[in-house]
Amino acid sequence: MDLQITATDPEHPITLLDLPWDVPLTDWPEKHLVSLPRGISRHVVRFARAGGEVVAVKEVGEWAAVREYGLLRDLDRLAIPAVDPVAVVTGRYDADGEPLEPVLITRQLKGSLPYRSMFETTMRPTTIKRLLDALAVLLVRLHLNGFAWGDCSLSNTLFRRDAGAYAAYLVDAETGQIQPQLSRGQREYDLEVARVNIAGELMDLEAGGSLHPSVDPVPFGDEICERYGELWHELTRTSVYPRDKRHHIDRRIRRLNDLGFDVAEMQIKRSPDGDAVTFLPKVVDAGHHQRQLIRLTGLDAEENQARSLLRDLETWMATQDDYAPGDPLGARPEVLAHRWVRDVFRPAVRAMPRELRDGVDIAQIYHELLEHRLLLSERRREDVTMEEAARDFAAGRGDRGPGDPDGEEAVVFPV
Structure with missing residues (x-):
């Protein structure tokens, strides 16, 4: 059998021929290899330079290599965060004519690290x-897209x-498989595997002195469930949601925030019954919102x-007719953010009496207006405009000023 390279890109077979x-992968000359952190794997894995990019090369049986290559291509089509498949190489023989294991090749994920490298310094x-x-x-x-992982762990993640x-x-x-829809039992199996694997991996770090002394591996394993x-x-x-009750959307975003997740993307689909809303969550680091707000609007605010x-900006953008994420003809977020500042943010702040604005930064004023609008909307069980909220806010706060905790409508803000 001759050497065969099955690749996603027509150019890859040419660059990989070198x-x-x-x-055997364990004996590859240093001139082909790239020194990068590697996680624990049951297979031999090396990073190599192929053309102008770095790839991960894993020796594995032919059936497993072809199957995993196909699964990774499916995940790519589903826009699931996973390494990019590049090629499968079969028909390998050494100089003596002895067969060598096929390899699966994936593109190195730039800026990523295996979990063990991240714990080289004690992680908080x-x-x-x-x-x-x-x-x-x-x-x-993965589960929403019908993918049962089968071996969820820190080791199998970047x-x-x-x-x-x-x-x-x-x-x-x-170990994965894709189905039209997963059963509850399949999802719970994945969760149980994840819980046991994570607890074991953290115990291993603990034994090596790489785990913060306050971290108990077992509760952390339970926490992912x-x-x-x-x-x-x-x-x-x-x-x-009915179209006149968009404050329910705001409330739902807040619930996701309370769980510790930000909303990376929100889609509102119009239907005869109302506005159907879907969310895509992400985990953010401290200061992320400050940086994003400055980038989009130029406004400087506390986190x-x-x-x-x-x-508020994201909810407003999703209601605009020219908002089309991923569509090159749609308005860019920066353009919509500028419009929001001009047509929504500034008019709302200017609607407040000057005596209420003195000594309070405009971001705090707008934040309190948003809280007040949500309160009014829930009381009336319908959406309240920013103009209505500003008038009511000014009338009720005129003697106290924004942020004053006295009075029955005082708003409690997170520390």
Whole structure:
């Protein structure tokens, strides 16, 4: 059997031909290899340079290589965070004519690290929780798309930070399978495997002195099940809101925020029955909302203020006719954000009497207006405009000023 390279891109077979396929992967010359952190794997894995990119090469049986290559291509079509498949190489023989194992080749995920490399310096418990949250998000997204992982673990995941966001990427799909829809039992099996694997991996780190002394591996393993359950419920429950009650959407985003997740993307689909809303969550780092608000609007605010303003901006953008994520003809977020500042944010702040604005930053004023609008909307059981909220707010706060805790309508803000 001759050497055969099955690749996703017509150019890859040419660039891959330069690699020493007649040599076992463990013996590849250093000139072909790239020194990058590797996670634990049951197979031999090496990073190599092929043309102008770095690829991960894994020796594995032919059936497993072809199957995993197909699964990774399916995940790519579903837009699931996973490593990109590049090629499968079969028909390998050494210089003596002895057969060598086929290999699966994936593209190296830039900026990513295996979990063990991240624990080389003792990681704070809060950071560990964010990584597990990111893994919970990945598992939920896989299950929503009918993918049963079969071996969810920290070892089979890569983590990447991007503009303050933590993201988890599937790196090993060998045990996975895709179905039209997963049963509850299949999802619970994946969760149980994840719980046991994560607890064991953290125990291993603890034994090596790489785990923060305040971290108990078993409760952290249990926590991913709790986070998954909360997120699954919040994302999968039926959500069709009447068009005159969009404040319900705001309330739902707040519930996701309370779970520790930001909304990476929100889609509103019009139907005769109302507005059907779907969300895509992500895990964010401290200061993320401040940076994003400045980038989009130029407004400088504290983190909780920025989260509140961005929530309003994102809800407003989703209602605009020219808002079309991924459509090159749709308005860019920066354009819509500028319009929101001009047509929504500034008029609302200017509607407040000057005596209420003095000594209070405008981001805090707008945040309190949003809280007041939500309160009025829920009382009236219908959407209240920003103009109505500003008038009512000014009338009720004129003697006290924004943020004063006295009075029955005082708003309590998170610290």
